[in-house]
Amino acid sequence: TRAVGDGDGAEVGNAAVPPSQPSPRGGRGYGDAPWPGRKGLWAAGAALVAGGIGIVAGLLGWRSAIAPVSLSAPVAYSEATIERGRQLAALGDCAVCHTAPGGARNAGGLAMETPFGTVYTTNLTPDAETGLGRWSFSAFQRAMREGISRNGHALYPAFPYTAFAKTSDDDLTALYAYLMSQPAVHAPTPAPQMKFPFGLRPLMAGWNALFHDSSPYQADPSRSAEWNRGAYLVNGLGHCGACHTPRNALGAEQGGPAFLSGAMVEGWEAPALTGAASKSAVPWTASSLYQYLRNGHSPRHGIAGGPMAEVVRELAEVPDADIRAMASYLASFQPDTSEARADELARQAVANAQLRRPAHGAAQRLFDGACAACHHDGNGPTLLGVNTPLALNSQITSARPDSLLRTILEGVREPASQDIGFMPPFADALDDRQIAELAQYMRARFAPQEPAWSGLPQKVREARVHAMAQSAR
Ligand code: HEC
Ligand code: HEC
Ligand code: HEC
Known part of the structure; x- marks a missing residue:
């Protein structure tokens, strides 16, 4: 492993909270905005945040900085670790968010509009002044698990650390190794322009106390290894719920039956991925999910042509076994349908449309x-x-x-x-x-x-x- 780093790993909680499961009844909770929540409710949210949560924030306050490290020590991660980190970065869409239009890859600066203001993605290259160059592994691990920057300020959940927190230490190490192996690019991050009171980052301590669980993924022993692998990828680095799960007024993903029940992102609908909430003509099976995630197209459903296209292009870097695991996990939220039955339902839907011409x-x-x-x-x-x-x-x-x-x-x-x-x-x-x-x-x-x-x-x-x-x- 690498020589640099301060060794005192960030405190990692160990409360096991498995991802929420939809109830059989299901529920269609279509939110109306991407991150975070409905615009009409933000005023109410502001009042709530300023009033109630502010007290919690005051108690928890600022987090300490993790000492900067010098990068003069040679990087000593193996090629295999760096390569695994590259694949994990693709699964996590790091470059999709952390690259400005026309800008250097992962050098940040992309503006993300939220109902609470505009926040800019940061420079993830190892530049000492403007990027991760002085970040120890502990600082990176704390950012990914707890949403705290190296200097101690809280990060906004437009950065999907709420999902990334599920990632294992091994995978975080590989990600860190990959990010540190990139060419350093000098690119300062523009300051966020948040509406009052959201410019006050300490308020996020209250948000985290209410909505964030920083413990890594805990396997469910009653499920297969493949299912657990899929759950780990979908709810961790894959952050599928960031788009497919509706959010509450304060921008937190809803649990229970709302999990993966569909949400709006940049004016597109990220459809429900659970059988209970899905409006799909034919239930998704493990094989149609695999085809869609691997090729961006399923003959029984259609194509990824909107924001999902970018996700699928990144997934091209992810190993086949991982795509299969995600498909198998997601299929467990669908009614049990054989391939033959799904083909039959697809034929019926097409025939039905031919019969009833308006x-x-x-x-x-x-x-x-x-x-x-x-x-x-x-x-x-x-x-x-x-x-x-x-x-x-x-x-x-x-x-x-x-x-x-x-x-x-x-x-x-x-x-x-x-x-x-x-x-x-x-x-x-x-x-x-x-x-x-x-x-x-x-x-x-x-x-x-x-x-x-x-x-x-x-x-x-x-x-x-x-x-x-x-x-x-
Ligand atoms: C959906 C968009 C999005 C994705 C995907 C994303 N990030 Fe970010 N990230 C952000 C935003 C926005 C910020 C800045 C948040 C802030 O300023 O409060 C950020 C901040 C960070 C920070 C803190 C940097 C600092 O200087 O404080 C780290 C570390 C980070 N991201 C790593 C990653 C990694 C690694 C991945 C891929 C596994 C990733 N991000 C994927 C949006 C994203
Ligand atoms: C020049 C050829 C062409 C024309 C003209 C065209 N389309 Fe398409 N359309 C495509 C292709 C190619 C796709 C992607 C492959 C697919 O879904 O079959 C597509 C996909 C679609 C989709 C699915 C998109 C998705 O992301 O799931 C819809 C809906 C659609 N077209 C509607 C229309 C409508 C409505 C019109 C007329 C206003 C139209 N198309 C005209 C070629 C065309
Ligand atoms: C940036 C937001 C975003 C992320 C992240 C995202 N999706 Fe999507 N997804 C969408 C949108 C929007 C659509 C609608 C189709 C499109 O955009 O082409 C979609 C469509 C889909 C569909 C097809 C649904 C249907 O009924 O047509 C599946 C399956 C899917 N996503 C699975 C996933 C999985 C698995 C992940 C995590 C690895 C994921 N998505 C991550 C936004 C996202």
Whole structure:
């Protein structure tokens, strides 16, 4: 191991709290914002934070700094450890958040908008002045488990340390080894611009006391080794719940039946991953989850074309056995469905959509003119890309139209892989009224079992705002 470091490892709790399980009843808790929680409630949150939690914060106060170390000692991690760290960094999407548009990889500076203000990702390269260059392993471990920076200030949970805390010491060591092996880049992190009172970092001590469990993952001995591996990856570095679990008013992920029950991220819906909350036409099986996570596409569901595409591109670095373990863990939240049965349900959903064509003159012509060249009647031969039947797409079976509207406006420009194919944006070609009619028609046509969406015109306006913010990046 490495020569540097102060040795006195950060205190690691040992309370075993297994990840929350959804109840069979389930619940659809669609939150309305990404991190953290609903905008309309932030004022209430502010009052609560300033009033109640402030007292806790005062008691817990600032945390001490961990002494800086000098990097003059040679790095002594093995190549194998560094390589494992690289794969773990991909699973954790470190570079996705810690790289500014056009900036050096992992040098930070990406602005993250939250209802509480704007926070910038930090420099994870080993630069001594602006990055992790003077961080001992203990300082890194404390940041990942407790959300405390080396100098003692609390970090905001836009950094998913609430999930990363589950990571084992071995894996944290590999991550640290990898981060320290990168070229150092001098890049100061812009100061966050938080709304009052969230600029006061000590308040986070109260938040952590309420919502954060810093203990590493504890295996559930009643489950298989593969299931436990999957749970460790999904709820730890994979931080899948950061997008797929709805949050409360103070931005903490909800537990119980809300776990992985679907949430909104940057105006996209991260669909429910539990059978109880899922609106998917066909239940997910371990093999369809594996295909989706490995290739960004499942023939029984569709593609990763929105924010999930980036996640899948990073997962390409993750070993097959780990992808299988995550799929097997996630499948345990789905009804037990054989592959043959799932294929049969997919055939039925497609046939059902063929039988019940709505009489929608103008919208039908719009679909035929703008979409049918590639999508045929929603289920044509594969001329371009993978062409999954639209009747299986969770954007169309979902309780909310947001993701379908984003696809129509923005097309599929950065799919998880090239073979998925590309779709042009229609933001300029179609006006709001046409897009609303088209979405309504597609819902009736390809998800006839579901009720019509309401409030579409307003939803189209909102989707346009999100799409414009996206293209401005
Ligand atoms: C969803 C976005 C996101 C992801 C993914 C992410 N981070 Fe961060 N990270 C942040 C933000 C934002 C901050 C700054 C928080 C603050 O200033 O309070 C941060 C801060 C940190 C810090 C504290 C640095 C300092 O100077 O205090 C460390 C260490 C860190 N991240 C490591 C990682 C590692 C390692 C990974 C991958 C395993 C990772 N992060 C993935 C958003 C992210
Ligand atoms: C940055 C936010 C984000 C993270 C992190 C994330 N997802 Fe997703 N996920 C999404 C969004 C948004 C979608 C909707 C489709 C899209 O974006 O292409 C999605 C779609 C999916 C789907 C398809 C669901 C359906 O019914 O179509 C699966 C399965 C999935 N994600 C699994 C995972 C797993 C497993 C992880 C953790 C390794 C994960 N996601 C992490 C945002 C995220
Ligand atoms: C030039 C070809 C082309 C045209 C025209 C086109 N698409 Fe697509 N579309 C694709 C490809 C390729 C994909 C990705 C592969 C797949 O899902 O089959 C896709 C995917 C989709 C998806 C699924 C996206 C996801 O992330 O799950 C929807 C929904 C969709 N298209 C709707 C439409 C609508 C509505 C129109 C007309 C306004 C349209 N498409 C026009 C090529 C096209």
